[in-house]
Amino acid sequence: MKRTVLLIAAIAILLSGCRAEVRVLLDVTENGSGTLAAEVGINNQLRDLLDQLAGDGEAIISRLDLGLEGESSTRLEDAMTIYTTQVEFDDEDAIEEAAADNFTFFNLEMTDDGTALEATLDVAGELDLTQFPVTPSAIDPATFEAHIIVSLPGEVVDHNAETIATDGSLSWAIPLDGELYMFAETEYPKSGFPWWLVGLLGLSAALALGVWLAAVRREKKGSAARRPAPEPPVVDGPEPETAPGIKSPPRQHSPFFDFDD
Secondary structure, eight states: OHHHHHHHHHHHHHSTTOOEEEEEEEEEOTTSOEEEEEEEEEEHHHHHHHHHHHSOHHHHHHTSOOSOOSEEEEEEETTEEEEEEEEEESSHHHHHHHTTTTOSEEEEEEOSSEEEEEEEEESTTTSOGGGSSSOGGGOOTTTEEEEEEEEOSSEEEEEOOSEEOTTSOEEEEOOSSSEEEEEEEEEOOOOOOOHHHHHHHHHHHHHHHHHHHHHHHHHHHHHHHHSOOOOOOOOOOSOOOOOTTOOOOOOOOOSSOOOOO
């Protein structure tokens, strides 16, 4: 992969009006699975020149060592033809093996709280730049660019990337004359159970029950105050004796009992 970066850069620089891109893309999901891909993109003019010089420019580009052994594909993107080799992995341990030929050092750690990535890439330290046709620092970005683009699960809380996209993906430019050190940390969103809401609902239910019980007690007391007390029954008996000249009160009969004489 490192030699491929320099080779593509040299071709784009030496052939006037051409443009090339190299991208390493890492996409990791929360369960540790994901993909690692290496891409080489050339514009139509560079592809046509390669066809004229070598007979089949696409065959040359597709056979370049991208440092990965995976599924290859080709697509058109605006005025560029993109050649891709992609590897899928099931956990964070598998990615380290897949990334061995693309990074000098690579470490990915995933916990219950988030993800941490640390890696280095040293193109200049492993290749002889004296054979490179131009000084790497003088390369025009309009002619050649090389980037590492990483997407990690969670919210990015710390990084040293050059740019971060709206989707949270991080991008580093690959230097051709020095070492690239990259790191990034993310945190997963907290989703704790809202116990305060349960307490609030319980308090509301208790207050409603208290109001209802108080209303029931008031209604019972009001009904008892409005109901007249029953009169005791009068039992029939012999006429009461009265003094001479005083009329005795009329006899009252009980509505409940009837005694026979």
